[in-house]
Amino acid sequence: MDDVMDAVPSRTLTRPPSLWPLLARGAFLSPFKRPRAGVTAPRTQLVLPGVRIDLGRLAAYERVCGFGVGADELPLAYPQVLGFPAAMRLMSARTFPLPLLGLVHTSVAITRHRSLTATGVYELTVRVDDLVPHRRGTEAVVVTEVRAAGDLVWESRSTYLARHRTTAGSTGERPGGSVGGSTGGQRTAVAEGAPLPVLAEWQLGEDVGRRYGAASGDRNPIHLHPLTARLFGFPRPIAHGMWTVARCLAEHGTPQAAALRAEFRAPVLLPGTVSYGARNGRFELRGAGGRLHLAGEILPLP
Numbered sequence: 090m091d092d093v094m095d096a097v098p099s100r101t102l103t104r105p106p107s108l109w110p111l112l113a114r115g116a117f118l119s120p121f122k123r124p125r126a127g128v129t130a131p132r133t134q135l136v137l138p139g140v141r142i143d144l145g146r147l148a149a150y151e152r153v154c155g156f157g158v159g160a161d162e163l164p165l166a167y168p169q170v171l172g173f174p175a176a177m178r179l180m181s182a183r184t185f186p187l188p189l190l191g192l193v194h195t196s197v198a199i200t201r202h203r204s205l206t207a208t209g210v211y212e213l214t215v216r217v218d219d220l221v222p223h224r225r226g227t228e229a230v231v232v233t234e235v236r237a238a239g240d241l242v243w244e245s246r247s248t249y250l251a252r253h254r255t256t257a258g259s260t261g262e263r264p265g266g267s268v269g270g271s272t273g274g275q276r277t278a279v280a281e282g283a284p285l286p287v288l289a290e291w292q293l294g295e296d297v298g299r300r301y302g303a304a305s306g307d308r309n310p311i312h313l314h315p316l317t318a319r320l321f322g323f324p325r326p327i328a329h330g331m332w333t334v335a336r337c338l339a340e341h342g343t344p345q346a347a348a349l350r351a352e353f354r355a356p357v358l359l360p361g362t363v364s365y366g367a368r369n370g371r372f373e374l375r376g377a378g379g380r381l382h383l384a385g386e387i388l389p390l391p
Contacts, residue, residue, distance in 0.1 A: 101136045106174040115181030115189030124253040128186035134216035135175040149304035155339035163205040165343045170305045172233035175215035187251040194330045199245045199349040212236045226252040285366030295360045301332040327356040333383045337372045344389035351385030
């Protein structure tokens with residue numbers, strides 16, 4: 090990974106970007122961008138040194154996701170929250186070729202090499218690693234890395250899909266996309282078969298999106314209110330994909346050194362009822378009629 094960092098031009102930020110202006114800029118520029126095959130990503134990474142955890146926001150995140158509050162170890166997916174504003178800055182930029190409006194978070198893979206403390210000081214780097222073909226359009230691959238005292242301790246690889254017409258005969262496979270067990274390898278799909286044993290059923294309130302948005306900073310209108318969700322084609326607000334992952338991890342538990350991969354299959358409408366199933370490291374969320382919303386796997390690192 091360090092060789093990649095040396096090869097990609099870096100820009101150092103003095104503080105995390107503010108999300109609302111980035112959402113507004115991305116929305117304004119989206120109509121002027123035409124998603125199509127063959128586009129390339131800007132070769133720039135953002136670096137945010139000296140990152141400290143806001144313990145109040147962390148506690149709010151822990152409460153809304155179902156974790157116990159006050160533990161010194163950061164939840165596995167929390168560094169994704171820290172890196173999200175920088176990722177939004179890259180994807181809302183004029184030079185980013187895909188429209189921000191309509192981007193769909195399709196998967197996330199996280200590797201935690203060791204536990205991160207809530208009182209630690211970290212350096213975050215975020216970059217758009219690639220734009221790769223998908224059977225329904227083009228996916229942006231966004232990489233977030235966290236270092237402590239120069240050592241890589243946490244990394245993630247998220248994919249965001251921009252839908253557009255693809256060439257006839259395309260297989261839709263992603264050559265060398267995101268990860269399996271590590272964020273450096275080729276992407277493999279989370280195994281899907283018969284429903285996993287149901288271990289819990291959760292009644293989700295209409296305010297889950299607002300509560301998670303306040304804790305994470307991700308106040309995308311599709312998650313907040315019925316009216317704003319309908320403007321984007323949803324009958325009701327939908328839960329954040331990273332909330333569904335975190336809620337499952339809170340129920341499942343995670344090793345200190347762990348590899349996670351999860352795929353978002355269908356939005357979770359709020360309010361609503363979902364069933365959590367798990368077995369042998371695999372987990373999932375299903376809705377009414379057995380509809381699969383989320384499929385994931387969490388494994389200890391060797």
